[in-house]
Amino acid sequence: xxxxxxxxxxxxxxxxxxxxxxxxxxxxxxxxxxxxxxxxxxxxxxxxxxxxxxxxxxxxxxxxxxxxxxxxxxxxxxxxxxxxxxxxxxxxxxxxxxxxxxxxxxxxxxxxxxxxxxxxxxxxxxxxxxxxxxxxxxxxxxxxxxxxxxxxxxxxxxxxxxxxxxxxxx
Amino acid sequence: xxxxxxxxxxxxxxxxxxxxxxxxxxxxxxxxxxxxxxxxxxxxxxxxxxxxxxxxxxxxxxxxxxxxxxxxxxxxxxxxxxxxxxxxxxxxxxxxxxxxx
Numbered sequence: 001x002x003x004x005x006x007x008x009x010x011x012x013x014x015x016x017x018x019x020x021x022x023x024x025x026x027x028x029x030x031x032x033x034x035x036x037x038x039x040x041x042x043x044x045x046x047x048x049x050x051x052x053x054x055x056x057x058x059x060x061x062x063x064x065x066x067x068x069x070x071x072x073x074x075x076x077x078x079x080x081x082x083x084x085x086x087x088x089x090x091x092x093x094x095x096x097x098x099x100x101x102x103x104x105x106x107x108x109x110x111x112x113x114x115x116x117x118x119x120x121x122x123x124x125x126x127x128x129x130x131x132x133x134x135x136x137x138x139x140x141x142x143x144x145x146x147x148x149x150x151x152x153x154x155x156x157x158x159x160x161x162x163x164x165x166x167x168x169x170x
Numbered sequence: 171x172x173x174x175x176x177x178x179x180x181x182x183x184x185x186x187x188x189x190x191x192x193x194x195x196x197x198x199x200x201x202x203x204x205x206x207x208x209x210x211x212x213x214x215x216x217x218x219x220x221x222x223x224x225x226x227x228x229x230x231x232x233x234x235x236x237x238x239x240x241x242x243x244x245x246x247x248x249x250x251x252x253x254x255x256x257x258x259x260x261x262x263x264x265x266x267x268x269x270x271x
Contacts, residue, residue, distance in 0.1 A: 003172045010181045017185055020204050021192040033204050036185075040211045043181070046173060047222040052230050052237075056214075059237050064207070064244050071248045072200060079261055093195035101187040108183060114176035120225045127227035128234070136231060143238050150242030154249035160256075 006046060013039030026072045026080045034065040048122030178219035185212035199251045199261045203244070210240045 016035030023029045037060040044053035072080065132140050185208055192205030214233045221229020251261060258265055 002177045006173050017188045017208050093191045097187045097191035104183045108179050116175050118223045123227045131231045150245050154245040157249035158252050
């Protein structure tokens with residue numbers, strides 16, 4: 001059966017996921033999203049994979065959440081608090097969520113994976129490094145190229161052509 | 171190890187459904203990006219949970235790749251939102267009506 005740490009972590013993660021979508025202010029929503037990402041990192045620690053947990057904290061909580069916060073601050077103030085949605089659509093969405101939860105949960109419970117237990121020791125993180133450098137090295141190189149391309153593409157997208165950068169003269 | 175695989179999978183299902191709800195209902199582009207993040211994190215949790223219970227390092231490796239791809243996706247998504255905000259002065263996806271630059 002699940003231990004108290006697991007229960008607390010799941011309550012934190014799911015509650016802050018709902019808060020990230022439902023809080024009125026986008027800034028508080030972004031901070032609640034940080035709670036969800038940190039809770040997922042806690043789950044990774046519970047699953048004996050500290051390397052992935054540290055990667056999650058460094059990439060998600062450290063950079064992505066801060067990037068989202070800065071983007072939210074670029075948006076006009078009245079848009080941050082604006083909430084446009086019609087009630088029928090919202091209730092239909094909640095119904096869809098509950099139906100999907102019930103059906104997927106029933107599938108998971110009846111699929112027999114609750115019989116899977118393991119007594120074997122956790123995977124050593126040295127194996128992950130060996131995987132990266134032996135089996136998956138082409139994927140690793142492609143990953144670096146994809147990241148470089150994404151960063152350059154994002155910079156090209158966000159560039160402004162209409163203003164000249166003439167800080168040298170002024 | 172007292173936690174079982176089915177517990178982690180159920181948490182992952184709950185997060186996935188919350189993300190689907192956000193994608194279906196919200197019209198704010200930033201909130202839709204939050205929902206996409208929640209869905210990706212549910213997938214990562216599933217990957218790492220199965221990697222622990224079927225002892226194999228491949229699941230954790232795939233989760234690391236997934237996190238890196240998600241980082242690239244967020245960078246491009248935020249760039250698109252900034253461009254759309256500059257064009258329409260709004261982040262409501264229903265107001266983005268033309269592809270014209």
